[in-house]
Amino acid sequence: MMKNMMLLIGGLIAVLGYFPAASAADEQPGLQIINPAKSYGIQVGDTLSRRIVLDLPAGSTIAKAGVPLKGSKAEGIELVGVEVSESDSGNGRQYSLRLDYQVFASSAKPVVMRLPQASLKMSAQDGQESVLTIPQWPFWFSPLVVSSSGKAGINMQAQFRPPAVEVAKLHAWLGVCVCLVVSGLLALIYINADKKWLPFMGGAFAHAHRRIKRLKATPGSTKEAFYHMHAAFNQWYGGNCFAQDIDSFVQQNPRFGKSREDIARFFTSSNEQLFFGQAKDASEVIKELKQLSKQFRNCERGVA
């Protein structure tokens, strides 16, 4: 009995002398310590498990009170789970002890932390007790943030992926809105553009053409249509432009030269409608003025 006891103690001393080379302890007959596979990148909240397999001779036991107490803490590392199982093994008994540690310690920089040293109380068949010390296990603690743990909360991510929102319809609406905004902006530019920076837009005849296009064919609308056309001529001429001014108008604005005859036609039509009382059908007049204003607009833009 005494011999067995000596063997056991000798074996344990050999194991302790060997530690912290855990892999070497694993090779000791009768004792096997299986540490976590990864000793780096451990973060706050991680759970690390150590498994200790111990072969004891027949009659020797590990007292229930001899295992580390669940809930014990050391340097911010808490033993959160203790599981003991035993089975027959040849002449003796094999005890398998699982110790789960959770890391509650924190650090702003990577540091070496340790799973605490643990003690196992064993009693031999003759009632003699001995203590087996399981050595510390060092590991590298990795902070969640580099500079400050205070930012950890910000950087925390949900453990569960939130359910995805159906965005296909939103994409369609987004497309419609983008189209509306773009076309609205283009329209605003077209309407309000200054000739100085957009020479082809915002001209007097473009303005007149837009106004005339919107007119409905009523007797009153013909006067308004002529008003817009005359206003465009006046703007280009720099004053009131009348039929007798056509030549100087064209001379002053050569871009309208190709449409000289049509300009004369417009003034004749204007005189007939406004001053000679030769009222034509309103729809015909509006149609003619639409066509003329478009033509003069093209001259204005230099594309006629």
Add this chain to the structure above:
Amino acid sequence: MNTVSNDIELADWRTKALKLESEIEKVIVGQTRAIRLMTTAIFARGHVLLEGGVGVGKTTLLQSIARGIGGAYERIEGTVDLMPNDIVYHTYLNSEGRPQIDEGPLLRAGENLSVFFFNEINRARPQVHALMLRVMAEKHVHAFKKDYRLPHMVVFADRNQVEKNETFEIPSAARDRFMMEIPIVIPASREHRKSLIFDTRFQHAEALTQQVEDHILQFDQLNQFSNTIQHHIQSSPVMEEYALDLWESTQDPAKFGVRLEGVEISRLVQSGASPRGMGMLMKAARVNAWLNGRDSLLPEDIHAVFHEIIAHRLVFNPMYDSKRTALARELTAQIINTVVVPGRH
């Protein structure tokens, strides 16, 4: 009168009016516009102020017109001692040595008086102006215990604008009686100027006037025909609105965006065109339309006579009165250039 004969009459008179112009242009060179304006005034039955320097041919022009339209031509010189009775009668000792009173230049021709020329009217006293202006308005005068009717008389008056000594400015109310103030200027063309000084036919004004065919028009029918023109020429609602805008712009040019360089436009005009002035404007514009062979008014018809009818009627703030001739011309030009037709009414 039916429409056809009316049209024939209008065409016939128009031919005569154009012939009168061409006849006058034969003897008066470089005054085409002035001649057109005077023809217009004759057919609109308006009195005319002539503006221009001395020796530019005003008398020759008037004598030519008088010859062309027929009737009598009378003339009086404005002087500082001229009295109203000098126009109505003159006294002298007859061959028997007795004092005798005869009709003056205004009454001498009676109803046959067609052109009365008052040379340098602003040299005459305001009493003379008062008589003349009354006769111009009423076309008759009471003298020798009877009424003298002057129904066909058109007064042409010349203002001496150069000298200020011994002159009496014609007040605005008096200026308003004249339909037009027509500038008679030295022709701008070098050819015309050359003709005037080298062509010997211009040396004898009387002989020159005789070259104009006489009695082209019938002076005693002008009043009636003038009415025919006024009834014949039509104006559209747009044209009427335009005329109203023009009228308003003579009273408040700033409202219509009229600008004159170096002038505070809101303080320039004290009084714009009068209703009589605007009536005369439309009357003359109708004549212009008829002379151009139209039976409806165009804006161009108003433009053709606008300055000559409106400018002398405008009353300016005294601070601008020293430059009134230039400012009036600029203002009327700007009004025509700025007031739009058709307007947004």
